[in-house]
Amino acid sequence: MRFRVRRLREWTFWHYQAIGWPIFTLGHLVSNIVAFGFHWVMISNILLQIAAGFLLSLVLREYYRRVKYRELPMPSLVVRIVLGSFAMTVVWFGIFLLIQYLYKGMAGVEYYLTFALAARLIALIYPEKLVWSALYFGIKFWLDWEKEREKADRAVALVHTTQLQMLRYQLNPHFLFNALNSVRALVDEDTSRAREVVTRLSEFLRYSLVSRDRTDVTLGDELDAVRNYLAIEKQRYEEKLEIVYEIEQQTTQCVIPGFLIQPLVENAVKYGMQSGTMPVRVSIASVMTDGALHIEVVNSGRWMDEESEHDNELGCGLKNVRMRLEQSYAKRHRLNTYEKNGQVHVHLELYQIDRNADEKETAGSPH
DSSP: OHHHHHHHHTOOHHHHHHHHHHHHHHHHHHHHHHHHOOOHHHHHHHHHHHHHHHHHHHHHHHHHHTSOTTTSOHHHHHHHHHHHHHHHHHHHHHHHHHHHHHHHTHHHHHHHTSHHHHHHHHHHHHHHHHHHHHHHHHHHHHHHHHHHHHHHHHHHHHHHHHHHHHHHHHHOHHHHHHHHHHHHHHHHHOHHHHHHHHHHHHHHHHHHHHHTTOSEEEHHHHHHHHHHHHHHHHHHHGGGEEEEEEEOGGGGGBEEETTSSHHHHHHHHHHHHHHSOSSEEEEEEEEEETTEEEEEEEEESOOOOGGGGGGOTTSOOHHHHHHHHHHHHTTSEEEEEEEETTEEEEEEEEOSOOBOHHHHHHHHOOO
């Protein structure tokens, strides 16, 4: 069933026209032959009328294509359909009179120019135009609904995938191995630093566990996890790693998908260590400009091909980030990567950012 629906969604306007009009034509021919018998003159007359209707449907389609139906209230759309269909019916009636003139001369035209007969014929044809218009927009609304449903299904699947990826962050053996090695090395040298690494590690894993069941977090919470991660990496690399934060305070309440920044930061550390000179400098900045949240992760070193993402220990590179952004923000984001002056920049822009729900409730409270 889903396969058939998918095939129907792939149909264009011309597919529906190619099926609908022959069926309509066959129905008219059969009904007239049954009622009046088979006459070539009658058949050709009917075919010319239907051909006129087909051509007028193309004109009507051009008008409807200019109607922004997604933005219109339903009553306004109905008015446009009613008026558009009536206008095409009147034009069709004029063509019908021309066809009658070709077959019967002025006598045929004058016969249909009486008010009663003209009104009756228009009333007979008008519903056909209305049905065509209703089918046109009905199919469009159905296709839109199918696209939204498919997008929602992909979003649900992506949430499940993201939850698994978050669990990998939590249990990543390489990350845990390196962190525990740092603790072991510090136990005899500096117990306070060893305790700090353990604390940072537990906070990072706690965030991984808590965020696993949440699709969205505040940027502040995400950055706290990033700070814990980088603090552990700092203990590992010591003077080989420099970290800079330039965080605008108001951005910390912005809501973003969980674990969106972490893969960018980890890539910055990993590929910076592979391609840069020591010490590797990693900077994280955030700022609000004209209602858009700008986040930039920069590391010293050079840009590495996207094939390198397959070596990412956490399996969550730029491709995954782009996919999640497409699901969460569609056309309301921009992700750029470039190399400049010996530094790799990953610049992320998110538009129409939500504020923290708690903050919004507080702001809206009368007390």
